[in-house]
Amino acid sequence: MKICCIGAGYVGGPTMAMIAKQCPEIAVHVVDLNPQRIAAWNSDTLPIYEPGLDEVVREARGRNLTFSTNVDEAIAEADIIFIAVNTPTKHFGIGAGRAANLEFIEKCARQIAKVSEGHKIVVEKSTLPVRTAEAIKRILSSADNGATFDVLSNPEFLAEGTAIDDLLDPDRVLIGGESPKAVQTLAEVYAQWVPREKILSTNLWSSELSKLTANAFLAQRVSSINAISALCEATEADVDEVSKAIGTDSRIGPKFLKASVGFGGSCFQKDILNLVYLCEHFGLREVADYWEQVVIMNDYQKRRFAERICRTMFNTVSDKKIAILGFAFKKDTNDTRESAAIYVCRDLLRERARLVIYDPKVEKETIVSELLSALSDLSGTISDLDRELVESNVTVVDNAYDAAIHSHAIALLTEWDEFRTLDFERIYQTMQKPAFIYDGRNILDRQALRKIGFEIFAIGKSN
Numbered sequence: 001m002k003i004c005c006i007g008a009g010y011v012g013g014p015t016m017a018m019i020a021k022q023c024p025e026i027a028v029h030v031v032d033l034n035p036q037r038i039a040a041w042n043s044d045t046l047p048i049y050e051p052g053l054d055e056v057v058r059e060a061r062g063r064n065l066t067f068s069t070n071v072d073e074a075i076a077e078a079d080i081i082f083i084a085v086n087t088p089t090k091h092f093g094i095g096a097g098r099a100a101n102l103e104f105i106e107k108c109a110r111q112i113a114k115v116s117e118g119h120k121i122v123v124e125k126s127t128l129p130v131r132t133a134e135a136i137k138r139i140l141s142s143a144d145n146g147a148t149f150d151v152l153s154n155p156e157f158l159a160e161g162t163a164i165d166d167l168l169d170p171d172r173v174l175i176g177g178e179s180p181k182a183v184q185t186l187a188e189v190y191a192q193w194v195p196r197e198k199i200l201s202t203n204l205w206s207s208e209l210s211k212l213t214a215n216a217f218l219a220q221r222v223s224s225i226n227a228i229s230a231l232c233e234a235t236e237a238d239v240d241e242v243s244k245a246i247g248t249d250s251r252i253g254p255k256f257l258k259a260s261v262g263f264g265g266s267c268f269q270k271d272i273l274n275l276v277y278l279c280e281h282f283g284l285r286e287v288a289d290y291w292e293q294v295v296i297m298n299d300y301q302k303r304r305f306a307e308r309i310c311r312t313m314f315n316t317v318s319d320k321k322i323a324i325l326g327f328a329f330k331k332d333t334n335d336t337r338e339s340a341a342i343y344v345c346r347d348l349l350r351e352r353a354r355l356v357i358y359d360p361k362v363e364k365e366t367i368v369s370e371l372l373s374a375l376s377d378l379s380g381t382i383s384d385l386d387r388e389l390v391e392s393n394v395t396v397v398d399n400a401y402d403a404a405i406h407s408h409a410i411a412l413l414t415e416w417d418e419f420r421t422l423d424f425e426r427i428y429q430t431m432q433k434p435a436f437i438y439d440g441r442n443i444l445d446r447q448a449l450r451k452i453g454f455e456i457f458a459i460g461k462s463n
């Protein structure tokens with residue numbers, strides 16, 4: 001059997017590497033339009049940082065795992081074609097700011113229709129609005145070379161930072177489709193390492209909608225506890241104690257109740273906005289409003305964090321040096337898409353703070369480009385003033401101690417493990433006084449820091 005995957009990103013790369021590792025008899029060919037990305041997949045420095053990924057790729061690459069830009073060839077040879085391209089929020093035209101941009105999906109479907117012969121199974125791996133498979137089927141059925149297709153939905157539930165564990169031992173694999181034979185063929189691939197009872201099959205539309213719904217529920221939990229964190233700060237309740245108290249109720253459960261500076265990542269916001277757009281499309285105004293509130297609350301949480309920094313530093317951060325620890329949207333990834341850090345830094349820059357940023361895995365170019373795009377207007381134009389703000393007020397350094405030297409405050413925005421064990425005595429000596437710490441992840445020992453002399457503010461703690 002031959003598998004092709006279109007899209008060598010955070011999903012296509014790790015997912016296909018795992019299939020290739022677990023199924024040595026299947027030839028897996030991952031293709032992408034981006035030659036730099038493909039070159040990186042073929043090198044010793046993979047394009048994404050993910051614990052355990054290097055080993056999996058090293059085992060299968062060259063044996064039954066290939067990365068290339070030969071999209072047509074890979075499609076033509078494959079029995080199963082996964083589509084794992086990006087489906088970002090649309091930034092133009094109808095549905096701008098909400099709907100998913102399906103341009104890349106449609107281009108893949110047209111290309112598959114053009115170069116395929118015989119019978120192929122086409123698998124939606126990307127996260128898509130419910131009923132996208134209908135459009136894909138229409139496009140594929142226009143193929144004029146006699147090719148036939150089954151379309152399946154097989155959404156991916158991996159989380160970044162734990163992708164390899166999630167792929168090795170998933171809570172479930174979901175396959176939606178109309179043809180039992182096609183569903184069975186794909187299920188056989190996963191059954192090489194996933195227990196049968198964890199492979200669920202549903203109709204196409206339930207599968208597509210389950211992915212959006214799963215992300216909406218997860219993000220809703222984070223926004224719910226973050227909403228409570230604001231109330232904790234006003235009432236001397238402690239959000240971590242509240243989380244623990246409610247999470248021990250087996251009906252609620254303990255996961256995804258960690259209050260934070262706000263959720264980030266390429267998926268939660270995009271997928272909820274997509275759900276909101278779908279609800280509006282179907283005339284379900286109240287349902288749309290209900291889910292939109294999850295994103296509104298998240299924006300509030302990020303804004304609130306930056307405002308608290310300004311307020312508690314005597315109402316001005318202008319010309320003050322703030323060390324930013326962490327820029328990725330969570331630990332153990334180099335992904336910065338929609339990271340809360342971007343928006344906190346943007347707001348601080350607008351207050352004319354000087355930022356010294358350190359993240360163990362994020363490159364300087366990525367940080368600068370994220371900040372410039374956060375400061376740009378809707379059309380993507382960056383004013384000279386904003387460009388100047390970033391050029392003069394942002395420094396990126398390669399360790400936390402250098403970031404903290406002479407700073408007035410530290411804002412911890414990503415929960416990297418190395419930040420837990422920093423020598424804060426040493427850091428305190430090098431900082432301006434009073435020395436402030438804003439813990440956006442609630443991972444630091446507040447008592448110990450206070451003993452050293454820090455003024456510490458954490459999420460959902462009223463000091």
Ligand SMILES: NC(=O)c1ccc[n+]([C@@H]2O[C@H](COP(=O)([O-])OP(=O)(O)OC[C@H]3O[C@@H](n4cnc5c(N)ncnc54)[C@H](O)[C@@H]3O)[C@@H](O)[C@H]2O)c1
Binds near residue numbers: 006037157266
């Ligand atoms: N990132 C995650 O953790 C995650 C998890 C589950 C689901 N998803 C979903 O999976 C999809 C992919 O996400 P991602 O994070 O891997 O995106 P990504 O941007 O990292 O990767 C997508 C890749 O597709 C390539 N591409 C786009 N159009 C192409 C075409 N016509 N031919 C060949 N290559 C093309 C791009 O060059 C890019 O490298 C999205 O729908 C996302 O919502 C993402």
Ligand SMILES: O=c1ccn([C@@H]2O[C@H](COP(=O)(O)OP(=O)(O)O[C@H]3O[C@H](CO)[C@@H](O)[C@H](O)[C@H]3O)[C@@H](O)[C@H]2O)c(=O)[nH]1
Binds near residue numbers: 156159255259
């Ligand atoms: O209790 C929590 C849990 C998460 N977060 C934040 O929420 C964001 C998302 O975290 P997580 O869900 O762990 O990472 P993602 O890689 O975005 O994974 C989500 O999005 C993927 C893409 O659709 C799905 O496949 C996954 O199942 C889903 O967890 C991050 O900023 C986290 O810091 C919190 O603030 N508190």
